[in-house]
Every structure is written in structure tokens, then in C-alpha cells.
Amino acid sequence: MRATSSEVVDVDLSVELGPLRLSNPIMPASGCFGPELASLLPLERLGALVTKTVFTAARSGNAAHRLTDSGSGSALNSVGIPSPGAASFRSQVLPRYSAHGTPVIVSIGGLAVDDYFSIADELSMAQFAAYEVNVSCPNLERGGISIGADPDQVYRVTRGVVDRAAGRPVIVKLTPNVASVDETACAAEEAGAAALTVANTFVGLAVDLRRRRPVLGNGTGGLSGHGIKPLVLRLVWEASRAVDIPIVGCGGIATTGDVAEFLVAGATAVQIGTATFSRPTTMAQMLDELPTQLTDLGCRRVADLVGSLQA
Numbered sequence: 464m465r466a467t468s469s470e471v472v473d474v475d476l477s478v479e480l481g482p483l484r485l486s487n488p489i490m491p492a493s494g495c496f497g498p499e500l501a502s503l504l505p506l507e508r509l510g511a512l513v514t515k516t517v518f519t520a521a522r523s524g525n526a527a528h529r530l531t532d533s534g535s536g537s538a539l540n541s542v543g544i545p546s547p548g549a550a551s552f553r554s555q556v557l558p559r560y561s562a563h564g565t566p567v568i569v570s571i572g573g574l575a576v577d578d579y580f581s582i583a584d585e586l587s588m589a590q591f592a593a594y595e596v597n598v599s600c601p602n603l604e605r606g607g608i609s610i611g612a613d614p615d616q617v618y619r620v621t622r623g624v625v626d627r628a629a630g631r632p633v634i635v636k637l638t639p640n641v642a643s644v645d646e647t648a649c650a651a652e653e654a655g656a657a658a659l660t661v662a663n664t665f666v667g668l669a670v671d672l673r674r675r676r677p678v679l680g681n682g683t684g685g686l687s688g689h690g691i692k693p694l695v696l697r698l699v700w701e702a703s704r705a706v707d708i709p710i711v712g713c714g715g716i717a718t719t720g721d722v723a724e725f726l727v728a729g730a731t732a733v734q735i736g737t738a739t740f741s742r743p744t745t746m747a748q749m750l751d752e753l754p755t756q757l758t759d760l761g762c763r764r765v766a767d768l769v770g771s772l773q774a
């Protein structure tokens with residue numbers, strides 16, 4: 464008989480991303496949450512903490528405006544990934560994430576394939592649980608085309624980071640701005656990725672009518688938030704059928720029901736970004752509600768729901 468919400472007992476929230484075991488499937492999306500928000504959410508409750516993408520050298524990011532509201536809980540950003548650089552990250556930023564005892568996933572980026580290898584070399588002695596490789600960065604050696612749009616480059620970057628990861632699992636965060644997510648997903652899997660994050664933001668444009676100019680200083684930006692949820696659900700579903708490694712769903716997740724939908728579509732864990740801007744306690748609420756949500760769906764474990772979509 465199906466359990467009712469009043470009978471929530473012994474729900475197992477733990478999940479495995481390859482060799483990485485997490486106490487639950489909820490984590491922040493890179494660049495959308497930091498240790499300075501610890502007063503709003505006990506970070507030790509989260510499954511993992513994902514850092515903002517770090518580059519080898521310090522970067523200042525894009526010109527203002529960097530973020531604009533796109534309505535319906537969505538946002539367009541062209542932050543441009545400001546970074547303190549690997550050395551400062553390691554000595555000053557990483558300890559603030561590690562202080563909470565939650566597994567830390569370090570997001571790394573680069574503007575050329577070799578940049579990813581340099582940063583993996585620089586961080587090889589640091590203490591953290593896993594890498595998330597952000598391949599949505601433009602490759603300046605190839606006219607700014609996203610590394611993540613080319614399966615060959617995804618393979619090269621992933622392979623090189625896996626070789627330098629000192630045994631840590633490597634999660635590859637794919638771009639949604641591709642004709643076929645299957646190809647880049649398979650390239651990352653073949654190169655040794657332990658899991659995939661699906662996905663980064665969709666390229667978009669906001670227009671300032673009076674000035675006849677883009678609203679964002681960079682021109683285009685990345686669309687995130689609740690409006691992209693159906694698009695990302697489709698990508699998660701497709702990617703999960705193309706590969707055998709676990710998927711971390713990311714894009715437009717705002718409620719505990721959204722979390723459950725991503726699990727059903729094939730995600731093993733999820734990341735939350737834009738929803739936390741208007742409600743920083745979003746992830747805490749999801750952790751409170753997830754046992755009841757699973758029980759209501761007749762599940763005792765997160766794994767019971769993962770990939771259960773009948774289509």
C-alpha cells in the first residue's frame with residue numbers, strides 16, 4: 464500500500480555520483496551561492512557545495528549591466544565569471560567552503576583547452592571532493608566558440624582533467640547550446656567523466672528599447688531560472704538515455720516538485736541557482752519537504768525515483 468505524507472519514515476536521501484556519495488541530492492549551482500550565505504542556510508545540510516567557476520589567472524568579469532530580470536522567475540546574466548585566480552582561490556576562498564564539512568565540488572573553467580590542465584595541476588594538492596568542469600566557456604583560440612559545443616574539445620578537456628584529478632571524480636557541466644546533447648554527453652563519458660551536470664545557461668538577448676542597445680554590457684547573456692525548466696528537463700532525459708553515468712540536473716528548479724520531476728526525468732541529483740536569488744532559503748525548504756515528497760510518490764529512496772519516466 465502507498466504510504467501517505469503523515470507516515471514519512473526512514474526515507475533514504477543519499478545519492479551516488481560515481482564514487483562520490485552525498486547525503487542528499489540538493490546542491491547550489493555554481494556562481495549562484497557562496498559561503499557568505501551560511502547565515503541563511505546551514506550549509507552542512509546540503510549534499511555538496513559547488514564553488515563559483517575558478518580560472519588559473521585572476522579575471523574581473525564583464526562590463527555592467529551583468530544581470531537583468533527576464534520575467535517569470537527567469538534571469539539573463541553576463542557576469543563573465545570574475546575569478547580571484549587559482550592561488551588566491553586555494554588559500555583564501557576554498558577554506559571558507561571547506562569549513563562546513565560538506566563535500567566541496569570545485570568548478571573550473573578556461574579560455575583555452577590547456578587552461579583547464581593548468582588549473583587542475585595548480586589545485587592537485589588542495590583538499591576537496593570533486594571537480595565540476597565548466598565547458599561553457601568561450602575558446603579564445605577558436606574565435607570564442609564554446610568549448611562545450613564541440614565533442615572533440617569536450618573529450619580533450621575532460622580526459623586532461625581526469626588525468627590530473629589525483630583520483631577525484633570529474634563532473635562535466637555541459638552547455639545546452641548544442642544541436643545534440645547526446646554527442647557532448649558521450650564525449651565526456653568516454654573521456655572518463657564520473658557524472659554530468661546538465662546544464663549551463665541558454666544564450667539569450669535582452670533589448671533596451673529606448674537606447675536600441677542590448678541591456679547587458681556584454682551584448683548576449685545566459686538565460687536561467689524557472690522559464691528554462693522544460694528545456695532542461697528534456698536535455699536531462701535525453702542525456703540520461705545516452706550515457707551510463709549519473710546526471711546532475713540544473714536549470715529552472717524552484718520547488719520540491721521540480722526536484723522530483725528532474726529525478727523522474729533521469730537526474731540523480733540537482734543544483735539550484737536563480738531560485739535562491741529571490742528566496743535564499745529555497746534549498747533548506749526542499750530538504751525539509753523532500754522526504755514527504757518521496758513518500759507521497761511511494762518511494763523510500765531517492766534512487767527509486769531516478770529515471771522512472773514512462774515514455
Ligand SMILES: Cc1cc2nc3c(=O)[nH]c(=O)nc-3n(C[C@H](O)[C@H](O)[C@H](O)COP(=O)(O)O)c2cc1C
Binds near residue numbers: 493542662715716
Ligand atoms: C549570476 C549567475 C552566475 C553564474 N555563474 C556560473 C559559474 O561561475 N559557473 C557555472 O558553471 N555556471 C554559472 N552559472 C550558471 C548556473 O550555475 C546554472 O547552470 C544556471 O543558472 C541554471 O540554473 P538555474 O536556472 O537554477 O539558475 C551562473 C548563473 C547565474 C545566474
